[in-house]
Amino acid sequence: MSAAPLVEVRDLAVSFSRGGQSIAAVNGVSFDLAAGEVMGVLGESGSGKSVTLRALLRLLPEHRTRIGGSVRVDGHDVLALRGRALDDYRGAVTSMIFQEPMLSFDPVFTIGRQIAESVKRHTGVDDKAARARALEMLDRVRIPSPARRLEAYPHEMSGGMRQRAMIALALACRPKLLLADEPTTALDATVQIQILLLLRELQQEFGMAVIFVTHDVGVAAEVSDRLGVMYAGRLVEIGPAVDVIESPSHPYTRGLLSSIVRGDMRGTRIEAIPGAPPDLAALPAGCSFAPRCAHVRPECLASVPPMRAATEDHAARCILVGPLAPA
């Protein structure tokens, strides 16, 4: 990994204007991702993780959204892409799997046509070749009797099957970066595991980088090489998945991890994080977790703490953590 990273996100900031109010959904997110690396992003709803993903594919409604910072993916200055160049980038360099496969397929087009459409768009092949590619992809994600499924409409398939088809669609043009927005949240527990295993297998086979957004700590631990934790639109901790889970540095991460319910906890009191996430329309000046933090100090309230390194590749946005992180 001597070359530049595949993904470079610097100070990404996203705010929505709604009725004269500005809602700061993402507030200065920076991270790198190497080719073939899987990064999990953990956070509760409203933490800005999905918005970050959508910003990477420029899927946010343009006239109501202000995006700042910079995003480079495989040499593309994503935030500067316009018109045709943006369309060429989407789906070919970076593609996305959505949370609810029922809602993310067009209900009145067949699955085969929706995959072929993407293939045709990016490779310029004819109908027949595009359909052949769609069939190959359906087979690849192990949909039974794929030839028949090509002609199926989304409502004729089960949730797990649809998510498989969504994966087939997302990978049909061999993207270098796959964005997965809670791809297993809407599925049954048994199906979740199958989809996760499939994703991991395909990730290794295709060698693509993946950003996997989830609020499920178990899922994040299962799939990620590195793990980022988001809170109130900021990355509050990032590091190797094992380190973040085994020795969390940020008080929020610790709270999040200790709020997982496990079988051996029967009878013990579950520790919840007190309070509620801050109002994104009026963020506090300092650390946004400070109002809920048990270790809060006066300097926490004065300004947003910088990223500080706990170990060489593990950092957290908390003044209690070791020396200042580089970059």
Next chain:
Amino acid sequence: MLLYLIKRLLYVVPIALAVSAVCFSLVFLAPGDPLSAVLPADASTEMVEKLKADYGFDKPIPVQFARWVGRAVQGDLGTSIATGRPVAIEIGRAISNTFVLAFFACAIGFTLGLFFGTVAGYFQGTWIDKLVTAIAVAGVSVPHYWLGMVLVIVFSVVLNVLPAVGMGADGSSQWAWDWEHLRFVILPAITLSMIPTGIITRTVRALVADILAREFVAALRGKGLTDRGVFMHVVKNAGPTTLAVMGVQLGYLLGGSILVETVFSWPGTGFLLNTAIFQRDVPLLQGTILFLALFFVALNLIVDLLQTLIDPRIKRS
């Protein structure tokens, strides 16, 4: 699909029977005697009785109904009391004139409605959207006959560029595709197109805005489809509902407009109906209403079938 088709066709039979029963009996609820309109005031009782017997008005209503239906299925709707011509011929002549008017009104209304609606849907919440919505509301709210009269005053009386009434020079009621006839249809067609323009604009606007906000549109953009590619998906999703609404609108227009046809003296079904009502021409009235009612039944059937063809989610079995 074939089974579905047969099933839908069979449903039409009881609907058609019920509709004709209603058409037939409604006329008897209205006051007035059809014969008193054609008979001189001093007609003798025997003469009245003879005429009643000729037209079958002396029989009980159910018997009249059965005989009427029996003849109607053979295409015989009776004879107009006022003109003495067969009702079927009167209707045939009027319906072709109404079709001409409806054709132009639909061409105008559908084109404008689809265009305005799509633009407003794409620019939802902007001033463009607000302007288009205002036009649509005005189109639906402005009374037809009033607009018709205003158009006549402006274009016929003041500017004197278009004829005010009729459908051809010298009171001709025979349509032809030339400018001499075309100029007569312009004002009534514009007047009649206002409601479909408004309704289709609103429908399409709501549909397009709703579809564009759906998750799958983000997914389509996310896989790199161009605006044109996404638009094709919007069209196919909005298609079934739009078609249904257009079908119903077309039906309304084909049914003829009593008000507009009367304002412009356009010799169509609306005009015919109006005449039949005022002349108490019962056979003509019953025939026209029945024809229009069955026409709507057929229209709804066609729209349903078309929707099934387009939208795979409507169950076919």
